[in-house]
Amino acid sequence: MNLMQPQRPKKRNDFFKFLFLFLSISVVTIGLLSLHDFEKLYSSLIERSVLSSIEDANIFFNKTNMPTKDGVSLLFVGDIMLDRGVAYVAKKNTDPNFTFLKSAADLQSADLTIGNLEGPVSSGGVRSGSIYSFRFDPKVVASLQYAGFDVLSLANNHIFDYGRVALRDTITNLRVAGISSAGAGVDYKEANAPAIREVNGEKFAFLSYTNLYPSSLKASTTRPGISDLNSFLVAELIKDLKNQNIFVTILLHWGDEYKKEPNKNQRKLAKILSDAGADLIIGNHPHVTQGVEKIGDTWVAWSLGNFVFDQSFSKDTMQSIALGVVVQDGKIAKVLKVPVVLNKFYQPELKILESSEL
Numbered sequence: 001m002n003l004m005q006p007q008r009p010k011k012r013n014d015f016f017k018f019l020f021l022f023l024s025i026s027v028v029t030i031g032l033l034s035l036h037d038f039e040k041l042y043s044s045l046i047e048r049s050v051l052s053s054i055e056d057a058n059i060f061f062n063k064t065n066m067p068t069k070d071g072v073s074l075l076f077v078g079d080i081m082l083d084r085g086v087a088y089v090a091k092k093n094t095d096p097n098f099t100f101l102k103s104a105a106d107l108q109s110a111d112l113t114i115g116n117l118e119g120p121v122s123s124g125g126v127r128s129g130s131i132y133s134f135r136f137d138p139k140v141v142a143s144l145q146y147a148g149f150d151v152l153s154l155a156n157n158h159i160f161d162y163g164r165v166a167l168r169d170t171i172t173n174l175r176v177a178g179i180s181s182a183g184a185g186v187d188y189k190e191a192n193a194p195a196i197r198e199v200n201g202e203k204f205a206f207l208s209y210t211n212l213y214p215s216s217l218k219a220s221t222t223r224p225g226i227s228d229l230n231s232f233l234v235a236e237l238i239k240d241l242k243n244q245n246i247f248v249t250i251l252l253h254w255g256d257e258y259k260k261e262p263n264k265n266q267r268k269l270a271k272i273l274s275d276a277g278a279d280l281i282i283g284n285h286p287h288v289t290q291g292v293e294k295i296g297d298t299w300v301a302w303s304l305g306n307f308v309f310d311q312s313f314s315k316d317t318m319q320s321i322a323l324g325v326v327v328q329d330g331k332i333a334k335v336l337k338v339p340v341v342l343n344k345f346y347q348p349e350l351k352i353l354e355s356s357e358l
Contacts, residue, residue, distance in 0.1 A: 071328035072199045074249075075110035076282045077340065077348075078304035078320045080152075081118040082143075083134040085310030086346045096139065099308060100147035102349040103340075108148035110324070111199045114206065115307055116253065116284040117144075117152040117159075117181075122169035125162030133161035138173055145177045151195050153208040153251040155183025155226050156285065160217055164224045171224075182251065183208025183227045184219070191219035191227045194241065194248075202330065203246040209234065210253035211265070212285065231269060235276035242277040247330055249280040255303055257286050258316075262302040274298035279332060280325065288316040292323065292337060292358060299325070299335055299358075307340060307348050318342040322350055 082090075082099065090098045097104065107113045119134030121141055127133045144152070152174060159167055167184055174181050185191030194205035209229040219225030234250075241248050250273055255266050262270075262283075270281055274296040281300040283290065287309065290302035305320030312318055324336035335358040339351040 071326045071333050072112070072202055072204075073110045074204070074280075074325040074327065075107065075113045076280075076301065076304060076323040076325070077107070077113070077115040077307040078322075079118045079156075079284050079287065079306050079309055080115050080144075081134060081158075081306075081309045082136040082140045083119060085312075086308055087137065089345050097143050097146045098345075099347055100143055102343075102347045104147045106350045106352060110148070112150045112197055112204060113148045114151040114249070114251070114282070115149055115153070116156055116251065117154060117170075117174075118156055118309075119158040120160075120162050120166035120170040121173045122162060122166035124169055125164075125166030127161065128163045129158070129161040134158050135162045135166060138169075141173050141177045141179070144174075144179060149179055150197060151180045151182065151206050153183050153206070153253070153284070154181050155208040155210040155229075155251070156253040157210060157212040159184055159226065160213065168224050180206070181208075182206045183210070184225065185227075186219070186224045188219045188221055188225075188228070191225055192233075192237075194237075196246070202327065203244075204327075205241045205246045205248050206251060207234065207237065207248070208251040208253075210285075211269075212253060231272050235272060238273065238276040238278050245330055247280075247327055248278050249282060250278050252281060252283045253285045254283055255286045255290065258288055259286055260288055260290055260316075262290050266302060270295055270298070270300050274300075279327075282323065287311060289319075289321050292321075292335070299332060305340075306342065308346060309342070310346050312342075312344070312346075320348075324355070 086099060095101065119136055121136045121138055123138055154170065168186055171181055171184060171186065180195035180197060182195040194207045197204050209227050211229050213226060217225050218228050238248050256263055273281055278298050281298060283301055283303045286303040287306050288303065289305040292301045301323050304323065306317055307320055309317065320340045322338040322340050324338055325332055326334040336355050337358055338355045340348050341351060342348050
């Protein structure tokens with residue numbers, strides 16, 4: 001080979017290099033455009049998903065977006081304990097409604113908001129329970145009113161912590177504030193009577209019971225006390241209310257503390273109440289959630305967990321659920337499970353956008 005021989009022009013090689021460079025630039029450009037389009041599409045999907053979640057949540061939590069034809073919204077929350085650490089933190093803050101500042105807007109927006117009041121509201125009585133006895137300053141009634149509570153269950157294992165005097169005070173204090181109560185009364189008739197509320201022409205009955213107290217603490221014809229959880233009598237009362245076209249909710253304080261599954265007694269009682277025609281069964285007491293399921297035509301929330309409590313020793317006791325229910329023409333149209341988180345100041349917050357329809 002003659003090393004001095006002139007080499008051929010490199011036009012062909014230059015052409016391939018140019019073609020490769022052009023294709024590379026094109027691929028990168030198309031890739032960037034595609035990525036931009038993908039990001040736009042992804043953002044659009046996320047935005048639509050969030051908007052959809054907001055629309056779903058508004059069905060339950062925004063009265064202005066829920067005309068009468070769409071039904072009546074009920075919102076149930078778990079145990080409400082306003083003593084001990086909760087009272088201490090709230091007292092350190094100037095706002096009397098401190099405990100409910102992060103939840104009031106959502107609680108207020110439901111047509112009816114219901115919870116379990118885990119103790120008496122009174123400045124009287126004598127402690128008759130253990131070291132774990134609660135008594136709430138009567139000033140909390142204004143906070144409960146501010147938060148939007150319409151009905152509070154009193155049949156629980158702390159309502160007698162300061163005796164019959166404090167129990168009687170509780171009923172009176174709530175009544176004066178316009179908050180209905182169920183599960184306790186000044187006599188047998190009142191203790192076992194349902195709390196009745198009417199919204200948009202539909203009537204709702206709330207019955208409250210617990211199986212965690214001895215029969216000696218039941219109300220009688222002459223003394224205050226709690227309701228009588230006689231399954232036969234309760235079943236007959238449910239049937240009577242249903243014959244009057246009244247929507248029936250049973251509020252139960254039952255189960256085993258810190259257990260995440262309902263026990264056999266809970267299931268047995270739920271079946272009896274479902275067969276009698278109860279529309280909803282809402283449980284509390286375990287301090288943790290136990291799930292929601294349907295038994296026959298009855299929706300059962302075994303335990304909603306803590307709504308306000310100072311049990312900061314575990315994640316499970318600082319998280320709970322609220323149950324949103326839409327009722328149309330006396331029937332359950334929608335059920336929404338809403339996560340609830342308690343912060344270090346024991347303020348509950350409903351995570352509306354993390355809700356799921358059941």
